[in-house]
Amino acid sequence: MYRILIVDDEKVEREVIHFLLKKFGFELEIMEAANGKEALEKLESCPADILLTDVQMPFVDGMELATKVREKYMGMEIIFFSGHDDFAFVKKALTLRADNYILKPIKPEEFEQTMKKVMDNIRQHKEEQEKREANQEFIKKHILYRLLNQTPIDILQHEYPYLSFDFLNDYKRMILIHSDTAFLENLSEEGTFYLYEQINKAALHARYELIHLNPSQIVLLFKDNSNGLIAYRQVAxxxxxxxxxxxxINCVLSVSKHIENPNHIVQTYSELEDYLKDRFFYADVFIYPIDTPLTDNKEFKEDEYLLREIEKSLQQADTLKLEKEISIIIEKYDKNAKTSQVYLRFLFARLLQLLFQTMPEHSKESMDRYIELIYSYTHFSDIKHTLLEIQRKVIKKLEEDKNxxxxxxxxxxQYVADNIEKDLSLDMLAEKVYLTSGYLSDKFKQETGSGINKYIKQVRMDKADELLSYTNMKVNDISKAVGYSNASYFIRIFREHFGVSPKRYREMKQG
Structure with a gap:
């Protein structure tokens, strides 16, 4: 409900206005003041949407009141009424952007028309304000989306020079929700709303931004950091x-450390994805990173670094570097009786899993059998022998791939470009090129700088851009042509990517 402040030093005049407002059914909260001074005091504690004021009043007259109101309350509607039909008053009223000047005695019909006009103005201004705020919120969310997709902050700042990027400092922690299936793509609008509702229930009224990153991932960026890591793991x-x-569906979630500044947002997202690589060893664990005392161990950190280097060598097909790194890790633990056998078996099982990523011709069951052997051997020499056997096969495969x-x-x-209208899953693409999905995902990102899901989405958006710009195809048909069976989902993804709806984008392109 809107609020009106009636200001007149004559009580009977205020009562007439009050009566007319009720008579014509204007639903307004009504306040009254006997002069400009009293009106300013009331506005301090209770701002109004409409100021209806007499011109001639003691203490602070209507003109002075309107001047002060306009300085402090820019959006307030102002109506003057006076018994003085004086052009000077009217002229000054217009400079103060008064909506109307009503003469006493007030004519009911004139009063009704004036109030209708003022009420329409207020509703229009409110709607415009809401649209501006909603648009700004959308732009901020769009910036977060592109930031997580590795668009540098300086490029975004150049594209949106009118927007302050200080809002990025609000985000203190991140949770990544990941599904191995693209189940988000198949949800209806109602289903998506229900999903967000389930997330919101778990978030316990925390302030956060939800970014629908791709069909398999949602990112939650939290603005609060009063709670510690344990509390956010409980939310996850x-x-x-x-x-x-x-x-x-068993989604897996990873919880970030404290985000120091906006420049760490992309790095934090990458860390969250890296945490999920441990899923291979923990089939029944859904919250990452795993809490383990080994993470504070210097030896463990050195081995983690070495495993990452081995993974890079596999991705780059650098067989000489690969042999050297595997030799280092074997020599480090050969005849090292001080190392925990549990940790040693865990470490070499992880190494074996990395090597198997390059050999999709071997089934997962075959890899599992080798890992079972790692855990069953009684001597390190047997682990060493098995590892070197797999290493020879991997090096042979890498050399064949290079040629x-x-x-x-x-x-x-090429397959993505030729089959963009189809359901393109990571597992299916990996099968096409005889690689494991994990290996293909890492190798694709290493060689292109882009995750495979992000790449597919970019190709689809580029194709949608082309079809909207140069054809008259319906949006529903374009949605199917670029691989989205759900048109509502396509429109939402398109708007997140380009910042406008497909319809508006076509209007802009085709002029």
């Missing part, structure tokens, strides 16, 4: 449980 656990109860006429990454890109 509740989100996982709510999603499983609602959809029967192959069709590089696997280029083959994937």
């Amino acid at each position: 656990a509740q989100i996982q449980q709510n999603i499983h109860t609602a959809y029967g 192959s006429p069709m590089h696997p990454i280029e083959a994937v890109k």
